[in-house]
Amino acid sequence: MDFRLTPEQDARKKEFYRVCKELYDKKPASYSGIESKNHIDECWDFHRFCAREYGKRGWLTFGWPAEYGGAGDMMDKVLFSEAVGYFGLPGVDEFGVAMLAPTLLAAASEEIKKKFLPGIASGETMWCELWSEPNAGSDLAGLTTTAIKKGDEYIVNGQKTWNTSAHRADWAFGVYRNDPQAPKHKNLTFLLCDMKSPGITVKGIPYMDGSHIYNEVYMDDVHIPANQIVGKDGGGWAVVNVLAGFERSNIGLVYGLLSAIEHLVAYCNETKRNGVLLSKDPIIRNRISDLATGLEAVRTLALHIADQQSRHEMGLMDAAAVKVFSSELMEKMAQISTDLLGPYGQVSHSKFAKMNGNWESMYQTCFVPIVSMGTNEIQRNIIAWYGLGLPRMK
Ligand SMILES: Cc1cc2nc3c(=O)[nH]c(=O)nc-3n(C[C@H](O)[C@H](O)[C@H](O)COP(=O)(O)OP(=O)(O)OC[C@H]3O[C@@H](n4cnc5c(N)ncnc54)[C@H](O)[C@@H]3O)c2cc1C
Structure with a gap:
C-alpha cells in the first residue's frame, strides 16, 4: 500500500x-x-x-x-x-460540520437540506446536541423529554443535560419522545430547534477547572415547527444511529495530539534530570515511542474512516473503534506527560508552568472523550456485538 x-x-x-x-x-x-x-x-x-x-x-x-x-x-x-x-x-463546529451535515445529507428531506446546509457550509450557524438527560445517557432510548405534535408544531417539555456549547449555539439538534406510552426505541423524534425559542433556559454546569463548557437545558412548552423534523415522526432512533456514527468517528480529535507529541519530544530533548537529558532515559524513550506508535496507528485508522465514509460504508464497529482508540491514546498521553513533568505538570497559570501549562489542562480534560459520545464501555459492547459477533450479556 x-x-x-x-x-x-x-x-x-x-x-x-x-x-x-x-x-x-x-x-x-x-x-x-x-x-x-x-x-x-x-x-x-x-x-x-x-x-x-x-x-x-x-x-x-x-x-x-x-x-x-x-x-x-x-x-x-x-x-x-x-x-x-x-x-x-x-x-x-464539531456539531454542525462533523455530525449534523453528513446526517442531513444521509437522512433529511430536500427542504431541510436547503434550509440548513448553507449556514453550516459558510460557518455562520453553530449547533449543539440535545440528547442526554439526567436519567438517559448510555440508555439514550430511555429519554423522557416529550415532543407532542399539535397541528403544524411539536410542543417540547423536559430537561436535557451535559449539553456542550448550548449557551453559545444558534441551533440545536435533539431527540424527544413523541408518545410517552410507546416502547423505548419507537416514537422518538429528531428535531432541529432554534436556541432562541421561547421556553428554553440554559444553565451552566461548571467544569472542574471552573470553565463554562457544559450545560443543562430546560425546555418548557417550546414550540418547534413540525417541518424541522429529520427523518420520520417516530423514526428518530434511526437518525440518532446515523449521527452517532459520524460523532464517534470524528477524526479531528486525533490531530490535536500531533503537535502535543512534538512539544513533548522537544521538552525531553532540552530538559536534564540528574545531569542527563530526559530523552536519553530508556524508560522515557520507551513510553514516548509507545505514544508515537499509537499516534501513527490512529492516523491510519483516520484514513480508513475517510475511505469508508467516501464509499458510504462506515460500520458501527469502525466508528466505535476509532472513538475508543483515540480517546484512550489522549488519556495515555496526558498521563505520560504529567508523569514526565512531575510537579510542573500540575500548574498552568504560573511562572513555573511548562509548555504554556497546556498539559495541566489536558490532564483535566482527557477523560471527556472517554465518557462523552457514549462511554468506552458502551463502544466496547458495540465492537463485541456488531463487529465480532460475540453474544450479548443478559
Ligand atoms: C464532558 C461531557 C460532554 C458531553 N456532551 C454532551 C452533549 O453535548 N450533548 C449530549 O446530549 N450529551 C453529552 N454528554 C453526555 C454523554 O453522552 C453521557 O454522559 C454518556 O452517554 C454517558 O451517560 P451517563 O452520563 O448517563 O452515564 P450512565 O449511562 O449512567 O453510565 C454510568 C456508567 O455505567 C456504564 N454503563 C452503563 N450502561 C452500561 C452497559 N450496558 N454496559 C457496560 N457499562 C455500562 C457506563 O459506561 C458508565 O461508566 C456529555 C458528557 C460529558 C461527560
Missing part, C-alpha cells in the same frame, strides 16, 4: 497549513485550546472568525455532493483536519 500523497494532495496540505498558521497568529492571548471558545467571549468570536475563513474557502463542505456546495473529497477533509488539529484551532 502506498501512503504517499499525490502532488495535488501535497499542495492542498501545504495550503491548509499555511492558512491555519496565519489564523493561529491571530488568536487572542486568552485562547488556550478549543474548549476555551466555550468559556471566553473573545475566544468564541475567534471561533466564529475561523469558521467564516474556512467557510469562504469551501473547507467546511469536503465530501458533500456538489449540488449542496461540496468542494473537495474525504482526503481533503483528512488533510484539513490535520492542519486545524496541528495548530489547535477552533472554527470547525
Whole structure:
C-alpha cells in the first residue's frame, strides 16, 4: 500500500497549513485550546472568525455532493483536519460540520437540506446536541423529554443535560419522545430547534477547572415547527444511529495530539534530570515511542474512516473503534506527560508552568472523550456485538 500523497494532495496540505498558521497568529492571548471558545467571549468570536475563513474557502463542505456546495473529497477533509488539529484551532463546529451535515445529507428531506446546509457550509450557524438527560445517557432510548405534535408544531417539555456549547449555539439538534406510552426505541423524534425559542433556559454546569463548557437545558412548552423534523415522526432512533456514527468517528480529535507529541519530544530533548537529558532515559524513550506508535496507528485508522465514509460504508464497529482508540491514546498521553513533568505538570497559570501549562489542562480534560459520545464501555459492547459477533450479556 502506498501512503504517499499525490502532488495535488501535497499542495492542498501545504495550503491548509499555511492558512491555519496565519489564523493561529491571530488568536487572542486568552485562547488556550478549543474548549476555551466555550468559556471566553473573545475566544468564541475567534471561533466564529475561523469558521467564516474556512467557510469562504469551501473547507467546511469536503465530501458533500456538489449540488449542496461540496468542494473537495474525504482526503481533503483528512488533510484539513490535520492542519486545524496541528495548530489547535477552533472554527470547525464539531456539531454542525462533523455530525449534523453528513446526517442531513444521509437522512433529511430536500427542504431541510436547503434550509440548513448553507449556514453550516459558510460557518455562520453553530449547533449543539440535545440528547442526554439526567436519567438517559448510555440508555439514550430511555429519554423522557416529550415532543407532542399539535397541528403544524411539536410542543417540547423536559430537561436535557451535559449539553456542550448550548449557551453559545444558534441551533440545536435533539431527540424527544413523541408518545410517552410507546416502547423505548419507537416514537422518538429528531428535531432541529432554534436556541432562541421561547421556553428554553440554559444553565451552566461548571467544569472542574471552573470553565463554562457544559450545560443543562430546560425546555418548557417550546414550540418547534413540525417541518424541522429529520427523518420520520417516530423514526428518530434511526437518525440518532446515523449521527452517532459520524460523532464517534470524528477524526479531528486525533490531530490535536500531533503537535502535543512534538512539544513533548522537544521538552525531553532540552530538559536534564540528574545531569542527563530526559530523552536519553530508556524508560522515557520507551513510553514516548509507545505514544508515537499509537499516534501513527490512529492516523491510519483516520484514513480508513475517510475511505469508508467516501464509499458510504462506515460500520458501527469502525466508528466505535476509532472513538475508543483515540480517546484512550489522549488519556495515555496526558498521563505520560504529567508523569514526565512531575510537579510542573500540575500548574498552568504560573511562572513555573511548562509548555504554556497546556498539559495541566489536558490532564483535566482527557477523560471527556472517554465518557462523552457514549462511554468506552458502551463502544466496547458495540465492537463485541456488531463487529465480532460475540453474544450479548443478559
Ligand atoms: C464532558 C461531557 C460532554 C458531553 N456532551 C454532551 C452533549 O453535548 N450533548 C449530549 O446530549 N450529551 C453529552 N454528554 C453526555 C454523554 O453522552 C453521557 O454522559 C454518556 O452517554 C454517558 O451517560 P451517563 O452520563 O448517563 O452515564 P450512565 O449511562 O449512567 O453510565 C454510568 C456508567 O455505567 C456504564 N454503563 C452503563 N450502561 C452500561 C452497559 N450496558 N454496559 C457496560 N457499562 C455500562 C457506563 O459506561 C458508565 O461508566 C456529555 C458528557 C460529558 C461527560
